[in-house]
Amino acid sequence: MTEYQAAAPVDGAESPEMGNTDLLMNRIAGHINSCWTKAKMAKQQITDRLLACERQRRGVYDPDRAADIAEQGGSDIYMMITDVKCNAARSWIQDVMLQNDRPFDLVPANEPEIPPEVKLSIVDFVRLEAEQYVMAGAQLHPEAFRLRVSEVNDAIRMRVSQEAKASAERMARVIEDQMDQGGYHRSMQDFIDDFVTFPTAILKGPSVRRKKMMKWGPGFTPIVVEDFARDVERVSPYDIFPGPNSRGVDDSYLIQRHRLSLKTLESMRGVPGYRDDQIDQVIARHGHSGFRYFEYGDQQRDNLQGKPHSMIHNTDMIEAIEFWGPVMGDLLIEWGMTGIDPGSVYEINAWQIGAFTIKVVINPDPLGQRPYEIASWRPIPAAFWGMALPEVMRDVQTMCNASARSLANNMGIGSGPQVDVSVDRLADGEEVSQMYPWKIWQTTSDKTGGGQPAVRFFMPEMKAAELMGIYREFAKQADEVTGIPNYIYGSSNVAGAGRTASGLSMLMDNAAKGIKSAIMTIDKVVEMVANRYYIHNMMFNPDPHIKGDFMVVAKGSLGLIAKEQIQVRRNEFLNLVLNSPVALQVVGPEGVAYLMREAAKTLQMDTDKLVPSVEMAKFKQQQIEQAMQVLQAQPPQQIAGPETVNPAGDTAPVPMNTVQPQM
Secondary structure, eight states: OOHHHHHOOTTOOOOTTSOOOHHHHHHHHHHHHHHHHHHHHHTHHHHHHHHHHHHHHHTOOOHHHHHHHHHHOSOOOOOOHHHHHHHHHHHHHHHHHSSSSOSEEEEESSOOOOOHHHHHHHHHHHHHHHHHHHHTTOOOOHHHHHHHHHHHHHHHHHHHHHHHHHHHHHHHHHHHHHHHHTTHHHHHHHHHHHHTTSSOEEEEEEEEEEEEEEEEOGGGOEEEEEEEEEEEEEEOGGGEEEOTTOOSTTSSOEEEEEEEOHHHHHTTTTSTTBOHHHHHHHHHHHTTTOBOOOOTTHHHHHHHTTOTTTTTSOTTOEEEEEEEEEEEHHHHHHHTOOSOOTTSEEEEEEEEETTEEEEEEEOOSTTOOOSEEEEOSBOOTTOSSOBOHHHHTHHHHHHHHHHHHHHHHHHHHHTSOEEEEOGGGBOTTOOOSOOOTTOOOOBOOOTTSSOOOSEEEEOOOOOHHHHHHHHHHHHHHHHHHHSOOGGGGTOSOOOGGGGSHHHHHHHHHHHHHHHHHHHHHHHHHHHHHHHHHHHHHHHHOOOGGGOSOEEEEEOTGGGGSOHHHHHHHHHHHHHHHHHOHHHHHHHHHHHHHHHHHHHHHTTTOOHHHHSOOHHHHHHHHHHHHHHHHHHHHSOOOOOEEEEEEOTTSOEEEEEOOOOOOOO
């Protein structure tokens, strides 16, 4: 981490007007507890949906359905169609979002403007040129002055635009490094998994954390230091609690539940905005016993995640709730804060563990936005929770499970004969519960005189073909309702156009249209997270060469185009430029160098050794121009040609044309 990152109060610092009174803490704790009670009550139905989606993904029946199946007997098989589709969607999205060199780009937000003082200097410069031209005895057309001003203005505007793009690229590289240090890729992988599993996926960041990092000292000695890091984290949908009437992350209030270890809690000491004395009291009070809220659905969630004993062994975990919400100024005054306008609304952020409030700050974001972004497989307008992929295909999954259970039961019953036994005609001691080859049945004669056998065998009707047809039809329907066809994840069961390479490519391109809306939703999340890093660097980074009015543009949807196709088109364009003198003149050496660098990247080469950078190409071009100017300034010389015999019989050199340097 750089020095400015350690000193910058990104997550806000505690206002000096807050004070340390018990009144402040008690008021805040009461308000947060009231909001927490309302939010967790409103979340119960959503928690049921979350659990249902995760059970469907894990191949586990809901408790009521499992009880019905156990009561009826027979097979409890669960066909993992939902998990297959979710894994296919996750892999597809990760290949698009995480395979690019950078998930976003920065571009100038507006056309760069020329400063007023530069505009005045343009006029002075052109006037000086005109005066020198006239003093040399040349004639100057009145319109020429205006045209020359426009030419110089356009040249400077282009130079300013190029500099703005260069600054944007430098800023993008800084943000990329910060996101890598903050665990962006790991968190994005978990976020995408939530995106294809739950009604809503949540990504938070950047958040300030104090971390231990290793650096190398003299003699390559490892040195462990503590520094601030700005993490990007995935927030579990189970741990987010929006207000009952919330329509998004910035509406109403929002509460996040954290599961902290003692080590994580201790790392918050010294972080701007946190109260060390309150953290010490929490550790002293709950350090040995732990602290949990034990809310609705917690045990079922832990069971699905492989933690069945979490209720018993919880002494190493401390839970905290993080509150974000608007508060009227008069209420803050009642809490004990000074310097507050009673008629204004303030956005605050507070952390609370039981009766202890370890952090209370006013939202440090310049626009008052909260550091959360949400995305859903199928968003619902004006709703925090959307519709999950498992919910979209729940009816299909239910029918596939029912047909598979019926098929398994029918196969079990129809795999062998059924026996009809007249027990009153069996000999004493004859065992009817066992049947094996070459068994002898001891029976008595038919007392009715009808001659009917005492033991009769018959085969149940096998319905495997019909049940398999039902299963295949609904499994095929899963492709339709999800927009994720089976050939996306390597299935060979493809007919028609999918049997040829070009036909399969066409089908995959069509399938990409269905998932494009989902990736565009994630693009918005990436843009907002990168934009927060951009705002932070604009406010606190001391490097003036990365500053500028930029706009973040995500590149996820661009990754839907096959990379091989992009490379083929790039190579075709490069060949066109190199083989066309007109195109080569238009593009110039800088453009050719850029094209060659982009083409060489896919070959896993060190492009810096192979192709000079744009800056180096400019420098070399300037050197060539300066050398040509020096040659032009030298006087022309006579160069002797081959000796010939003149009419007088003497040998003498024949003069040639004077060699002039060419531009």
